[in-house]
Every structure is written in structure tokens, then in C-alpha cells.
Amino acid sequence: MASVALNLTALMDILSNLLFFLLASYTSQSVELEGQSGLKLPSSTSQLALTPQVTITISEARIDVGGVAVGNIQRGLIADPLDRDGNVGPLFDRLRNVKISRESAGRGDLSDASMALLLADKSTDAETVTTVLKTAGRAGFTNMRFGVISK
Amino acid sequence: MSGGAESGEEEGRSPGSNIFGEETASPVALNLTALMDILSNLLFFLLACFGTTIVMGINATVPVQSSHDSDMADTKQTVTAHVSVEKAGLDVALVGSAQSQEELDRWHKKIPTRDGNQDYQALTAMLLQIKRTYPRSDTMILTPESGITYESMVGTMDAARETEVTLSGTSRRLSLFPTVVVSTVIK
Numbered sequence: 001m002a003s004v005a006l007n008l009t010a011l012m013d014i015l016s017n018l019l020f021f022l023l024a025s026y027t028s029q030s031v032e033l034e035g036q037s038g039l040k041l042p043s044s045t046s047q048l049a050l051t052p053q054v055t056i057t058i059s060e061a062r063i064d065v066g067g068v069a070v071g072n073i074q075r076g077l078i079a080d081p082l083d084r085d086g087n088v089g090p091l092f093d094r095l096r097n098v099k100i101s102r103e104s105a106g107r108g109d110l111s112d113a114s115m116a117l118l119l120a121d122k123s124t125d126a127e128t129v130t131t132v133l134k135t136a137g138r139a140g141f142t143n144m145r146f147g148v149i150s151k
Numbered sequence: 152m153s154g155g156a157e158s159g160e161e162e163g164r165s166p167g168s169n170i171f172g173e174e175t176a177s178p179v180a181l182n183l184t185a186l187m188d189i190l191s192n193l194l195f196f197l198l199a200c201f202g203t204t205i206v207m208g209i210n211a212t213v214p215v216q217s218s219h220d221s222d223m224a225d226t227k228q229t230v231t232a233h234v235s236v237e238k239a240g241l242d243v244a245l246v247g248s249a250q251s252q253e254e255l256d257r258w259h260k261k262i263p264t265r266d267g268n269q270d271y272q273a274l275t276a277m278l279l280q281i282k283r284t285y286p287r288s289d290t291m292i293l294t295p296e297s298g299i300t301y302e303s304m305v306g307t308m309d310a311a312r313e314t315e316v317t318l319s320g321t322s323r324r325l326s327l328f329p330t331v332v333v334s335t336v337i338k
Contacts, residue, residue: 008183015190022197041206042302045309048208058301076300117208122302126236126295129304130335137213144333145208148305 042122044148053112054098054141056091056132058120063132065094076125087135095139116141209308211293211331225249228287232278232328236295236307240264241274245281246292269303271310278311278327291328294335304333 039059057064063071063078070090072079083089095116102113116136120129133144169175230247240263245255258281262273282288291311295304311328 005180008187012183012187012190015187015194019190019194019197022194042305044207044209044305046207046209046312048210119206120301122300122305124301125297126299126301126304127297127335129301130295130333133211133213133333134335142213144211144213146211146305146308147206148209150207 039119040122041119041147041149043151045151046148047150048145053115053117053145054095055117055119056095056136058118058124058128058132060121060123063088063091065091065098068094070094073124073128076123076128078128078131082131085138086131087138088131091132092135092139095136095141099140112143114141115143115145117145117147119147209305209312209331210329211308211333214332214334226287228285230255230281230285230288232281232288232291232311234274234291234293234307234311236269236293236299236303238264238296238298241269241307243274243277245285247285269306271306274307274310275314275327279314279316279325282325282327289326289328290330290332292332292334295333 039057055064055066058073060076061073062069063073070093071088078088080088080090083092107113118129118132118136120132136142136144225248227249230245230250233244233246235242235244240261243258243260243262245258247255260277262270262277264270265273278291291308293304293307293311295307308331311331313324313326313329315322316325
């Protein structure tokens, strides 16, 4: 039986184009969501793109800053006692350190110097979110960007 | 006739040579099966990731104590919307320094939950009315009650950010209250 030679050139072209487009889209996602198993972000209609920033993550079990644990969460609420100013102590210290290191590196005057990204599980209690926001604000991060899944 | 001439020339050539009598290279058939396999796998993997990693942002600020002038709305066309997210519903009130308290109180409204969920459509409709009356307004103070989920906060910010309106037969997006200040209930 004679073998049939298929011309796959056009198909290869299409596949290559799709591949490059998807690779470009994939790598442009600057936010690292790896290692955040169990984190379910709320969905939103917002179309505001994200840029690399200090990332505060509130998952079902803990609060992280850049992957370093700074607090524990139980049933959506902060499990650790707050300090006398109402801050989450380790979170405040960590953010202050980030802020000071930014300023000492000459990046304190940049437009996004006081901005942080908050990735919170959608079931997180609002009280936890506002406490984290207040702590971040007192540490110098008064502008917050909430990370959400695009609808 | 020309065909006859060509056939006459072809007769003088050996098979597998061109018109100059040179040997032509035999066609090379590339086996692309393995490459196609790899590309298809990569494609499906990236397509699967593409749909789940689109993360967007919503800007918000926290109140800051300042010695400068107050940021409170201070023109007739500007008010600040104060939206409290409660378990029973949404409480909308206006704050402004250029309006009388009576005028601001007329806008105070509670939007009860509908089927156990916050009524975001009613909130958008009310904020649209406010925006039409005070067109230079853009700031909303969001105060979530304890027990409210972060998802409800995001839903409220979505409802307050923009809406679709139809003007002269064409629909377009109208920005409502995109500037959000997240506040808290003082106990």
C-alpha cells in the first residue's frame, strides 16, 4: 500500500504562532501564585494589570509577605494577638524592613513606593483584611492593590 | 506544437536531471511526528494555564492621618459615597462639605440582601443616580462589617466602579466611584 505524505507546513505555522502567543502571555504574568495551594481569589470585572510589588498573601491558614509567614489564620480571622497599636506585629516589622530597604536603595520616591499587592482568599473575613490593611498603612504601604481573578 | 518541441527536448535528457543536464537533488521527507507531539502537548498545557492565571488588580487606599487639608468633597458637584457592607445588606450614605445635611440625608438608603446575597445591581443603580446629581464625585469609603467576606468587599467595589449606560442610542462604560478607601468600624 502506498504511503501518503501529508504536508504539515501550514499546521506547523499555526501551532508555532499559538505557542509563541501563549508563551508570551504566560510569562507576562508577573504575580507568582506558586506555593499558594488553597488560595482562591475572588473574581472581578477589573481590567487593571498587575506589576511586581511587595505581595501580602492571606490564605486559609496564614499571612505571608513575599513567601515568609508573618501570621496565622483560623476560620478567616487572625489567630495571633495584635500589638498595642492594633497591628499584626510580625507583618508590621517585615513591611517596615521592606520599606526601609527600599528607601535606602533610593527607591523611596518612586510612584509605587507605597503600594503593595494583597492576595487574599475570597472567604477571608473582612476584619482580617482591614487589620492587614491598617498594619500595612502604618508600615508605610498606604496604597493597596487587591489581586483578583478576571471574570 | 510547442508541446511537441518540449517532448523532443525531454527525450534527449536522462531521467532525474534538469534542463542543463545536472542531477537534481532527491526530495527530503522530514518526519515531523515527534515535533508535532511535543508542540501539541505544550500547546494544551499552555492553554490550560492561560485560562486560570489571569490575575487583575483593584486599587484601594487606607485612611491616613494628615496635617494637610481634608480630602472631603468640597464642591457642589462632589460628594463622597460611604458604603457599609453589613450582613443585612448595604448601607449607602453621602458625605460632603458643600451640601446641607438635609440634602445629604435624603440620599441615605439601606439596600437589603436579596435571596441571601448583596444586591449589587441596586447599589450600582443608586450610585448612578448619585453620579448624575454630583458628576465630579469619584470616591467611595468602603466599611465592611466583621463577618463579611473579602469576596463581598470585591463585589461591592466592582458594583461601584463603573456601569454601562446608553446615551443617544450608543452604550458606553461610565465610571462611577473608582477611588476606594477601605475603612473599618471603630469598636
